[in-house]
Amino acid sequence: MSGPTPMMLGSFAFEAIGFGFNGLQRRVQTPWADIAVAQTLNQQQWTGPTSEEVTISGVLFNEEFGGQDSLDGIIAAANAGVPLMLVSGSESAGVIHGSFTIQGVSEERSFIDHRGAPRKNSYSITLKRYGDTGGGSSFFKPIFDLFG
Known part of the structure; x- marks a missing residue:
């Protein structure tokens, strides 16, 4: 690895040098349903969280620092x-965010050299939280909440 690893997606490490990232955006959907009430404003009922999306953006300079193999591996996992x-954070204070599916990967390759290879590759990876398949919350969630 090339320096500290501030985040990992599966076995793919986002590193300080190489396959790094420069931004992360998070969007959580927690809708409320309108309940019609006669002669007054509609009441609202919370229906619970419906989705969580994370977008990771970064720039690769493959010729100088590498990283294209990791991005190609993420695309293969998406396919x-x-x-x-x-997972994000350091070895001593890591945070497990849960399982996510890869919804899409975009690349913008530029500064093409004489061999046709890009010297710069801007990318964006869109993830969506993978819901529980057991129909309920995780058995370990209350335990993790104690330490969170």
């Missing part, structure tokens, strides 16, 4: 339909 665990 295989494999949910991946998202």
Whole structure:
């Protein structure tokens, strides 16, 4: 690895040098349903969280620092339909964010050299939280909440 690893998606490490990232955006959907009430404003009922999306953006300079193999591996995982665990933080204070599916990967390759290879590759990875398949919350969630 090339320096500290501030985040991992499955086995793919986002590193300080190489396959790094420069931004992360998070969007959580928690809708409320309108309940019609006669002769007054509609009341609202919370229906619970419906989705969580994370977008990771970064720039690769493959010729100088590498990283294209990791991005290609993430694209392969997306094509295989494999949910991946998202973890951030350091070895001593890591945060497990849960499993996410890869909804899409965009690349913008530029500064093409004489061999046709890009010297710069801007990318964006869109993830969506992979819901529980057991129909309920995780058995360990209350335990993790104690330490969160």
